[in-house]
Amino acid sequence: MDAYERITRNTAEVVTEDEVRELAEDPEGKRVYVGYEPSGVLHLGHLLTANKLMDLQAAGMEVVVLLADVHAYLNDKGTFEEIRDTADQMKEQFLAYGLDEDQTEFVLGSSFQLDEEYELDLHAMQVETSLKRAQRAMAEIQSGETAKVSHVVYPLMQALDIEYLDLDLAIGGMDQRKVHMLAREELPSVGYEKRPALHTPIIGDLGSGDGKMSASEGVTISMEDSTEDLEEKVNAAFCPRTRDPEGEKVNPVLELFQYHVFPRFEEVVVQRPDEYGGDLVYEEYETLATDLESGDLHPADAKSALASALDDLIEPGRERLRELRDE
RNA sequence: CCGCCCUUAGCUCAGACCGGUAGAGCAGUCGACUGUAGAUCGACUUGUCCCCCGUUCAAAUCGGGGAGGGCGGACCA
Numbered sequence: 001m002d003a004y005e006r007i008t009r010n011t012a013e014v015v016t017e018d019e020v021r022e023l024a025e026d027p028e029g030k031r032v033y034v035g036y037e038p039s040g041v042l043h044l045g046h047l048l049t050a051n052k053l054m055d056l057q058a059a060g061m062e063v064v065v066l067l068a069d070v071h072a073y074l075n076d077k078g079t080f081e082e083i084r085d086t087a088d089q090m091k092e093q094f095l096a097y098g099l100d101e102d103q104t105e106f107v108l109g110s111s112f113q114l115d116e117e118y119e120l121d122l123h124a125m126q127v128e129t130s131l132k133r134a135q136r137a138m139a140e141i142q143s144g145e146t147a148k149v150s151h152v153v154y155p156l157m158q159a160l161d162i163e164y165l166d167l168d169l170a171i172g173g174m175d176q177r178k179v180h181m182l183a184r185e186e187l188p189s190v191g192y193e194k195r196p197a198l199h200t201p202i203i204g205d206l207g208s209g210d211g212k213m214s215a216s217e218g219v220t221i222s223m224e225d226s227t228e229d230l231e232e233k234v235n236a237a238f239c240p241r242t243r244d245p246e247g248e249k250v251n252p253v254l255e256l257f258q259y260h261v262f263p264r265f266e267e268v269v270v271q272r273p274d275e276y277g278g279d280l281v282y283e284e285y286e287t288l289a290t291d292l293e294s295g296d297l298h299p300a301d302a303k304s305a306l307a308s309a310l311d312d313l314i315e316p317g318r319e320r321l322r323e324l325r326d327e
Numbered sequence: 328c329c330g331c332c333c334u335u336a337g338c339u340c341a342g343a344c345c346g347g348u349a350g351a352g353c354a355g356u357c358g359a360c361u362g363u364a365g366a367u368c369g370a371c372u373u374g375u376c377c378c379c380c381g382u383u384c385a386a387a388u389c390g391g392g393g394a395g396g397g398c399g400g401a402c403c404a
Contacts, residue, residue, distance in 0.1 A: 146396070209365080239364050253364085276362075300363035 003027050003059050010052070010259055012174050012201040015184070019196035023168060028060040032169040035066035035109075035161060037077060038087035042097070042317060043222040044260065045173060046090075048200050050097055051263045052171055057103045064165050065094060070109040071157065074150035084108070089324055093223055096320035097313070098264075112164055113157060121163075121190060125156045128189040129182075137182040159183035163192045170197040203259060204250035209238035221310060223317040230314070234307040239299040243289050253299065253306055254292065258285045261309045270297065270305040 001009070004024035008014050023030055034049045042050075053063045067087040073080060091106045112118060134152035158179050162170050170180055177199050184194040204210060206219040219233050238245075239253040261268060262285045270280040280297065282288040291297035 207364085235363065237364060241363095245365090249365090298362065303363055 006055050006059050008198065009055065010200065010263060011198050013177060013197075013199040015177075015180065015197045015199070020169070020198065023196065024059075027056075030061045030168040031064060031166055032056050032061050032171055033064035033066055033162070033165055033167050034171045035068045035071065035158060036090065037068050037072040037075060038083050038090050040086040040089050041222045041224050041321065042090065042093045043220045044203065044256075045220075046094075047097060047313070048203065048259055049171055049173060050094060050099060051260065052198065052200055053099060053104075055263070056169075056171075057100050061169075062105065063099065063103055064105045064107055064167065065091070065099070066107050066109055066161060066165065067091065068109045068161075070113045071154055074154050074157075076148075076150070080110075089321070092320050092324060093317045096316040097223075098316070107165065109157075109161070113161070118160060118164055121160055122153070122156060124190045125160065125186055126153070129156060129186055133182065133185075137178045139178070155179045155182050156186070159186055162195050163187060167195055170195055172197065172199055174199045174202050201255075201259065203255050204252045206233060206237045206252045206256075209240075209245060209249040209252050221314075223314055223321055225314060225318075227307075227311050230311050231304070231307045234303050234310065235300075237303065239303065241295065241299060242293055253302060254285075254289050256306055256310070257288055257302075260313065261306065262288075264313060265309060268305055268309060270301050271308075272298075272301045276301065 002024075004021055007024050007027065008017075008020060014020050032053070034053060036046060039046070053065070057063055067090060069080065069083045069087055072078070072083045077083060087108060094104070094106075095101055129152075131152060134155055135147060137155040138147075138151050155178075158176075159182060162183055170183070172180060177197070180197040180199070184197070187194050206221070219236070221230065221233060225233070234253070234256075237253050238249070239251060243251050243254050245251055257268070266283065268282045268288065270282070272279055276298065280291070280301075282291075288297065288302070292299065292302055
């Protein structure tokens, strides 16, 4: 797999391909980042971007994980003290999940976002950006709730972070694309270079298979799920015998194999009673998906293999969480 | 600062005028059917009716106060 392919695989969008191709020519030492509002327990959405970070580390890039405490505060997620506690837990879970400690720089937003220079640049950006423009960028993230002044400052800070963390590439889920577009438009207006961005897909809702659901509702899988929780949740998942169900729906079981399981495992063993043909081994997503569609792989067997794989993925983080809570 | 509208189940809302302590759809849960889930049947659950005070035998409903949310109040006069 060449560098460009590794960098862009499993992404929903590359902005722009030309710019990323240029990075891929010499990825060594290039700085990329994802920003997360601190959360006490990681869920699959976090892990999906983390998988991408691992790809980028494998390509030789330096990864910066922004623990966005100030952003969380602006988004009304609690007091600074609470937020910083969960930031520490988040870092520990990422390391347990498999981010390379030597190649990953964890940065607390408040460590630079309150500096005078940053603050003045932020004001400059506020002068350059219309309210409507900033609100539009946040609409996806903040849907429903009352728009606060903090909500329009939020994306402007994300734009500035890209400059202040000295990044070459920004990563985020598709829910972040409008913010990244705003950053590309507004950074130049205050004298900085725009940077390319990669967006990971948003996995469909496990229970219903509905296209884009926010992680806040529906069934979510997180670092604190027990083996039994996983079996239960995966078993209840929507899983028709096709990768392209009717309407707006997707097949979340296949998506989880594609975006969470195969990127992290060399092979996936499907344990199956002899009655149904015995065990199966898959080395790539495509063959598994093809077998599911042809009927050679029954959805129920796919599900038990998925639950077991997810359990393996989560186990180290779950264990670390347990230790943290015992302290 | 002033004015108008809104607030009832997880969600969208009905009920308010003509007081009798609450409903629908969707969601959810449980069974049946499929070697998964969904779909389809069958059954079931869900409430600080925004808060406080008052009137009344009785208030989601009427009166007063308050909170939160939405919208409006430029100029032409």
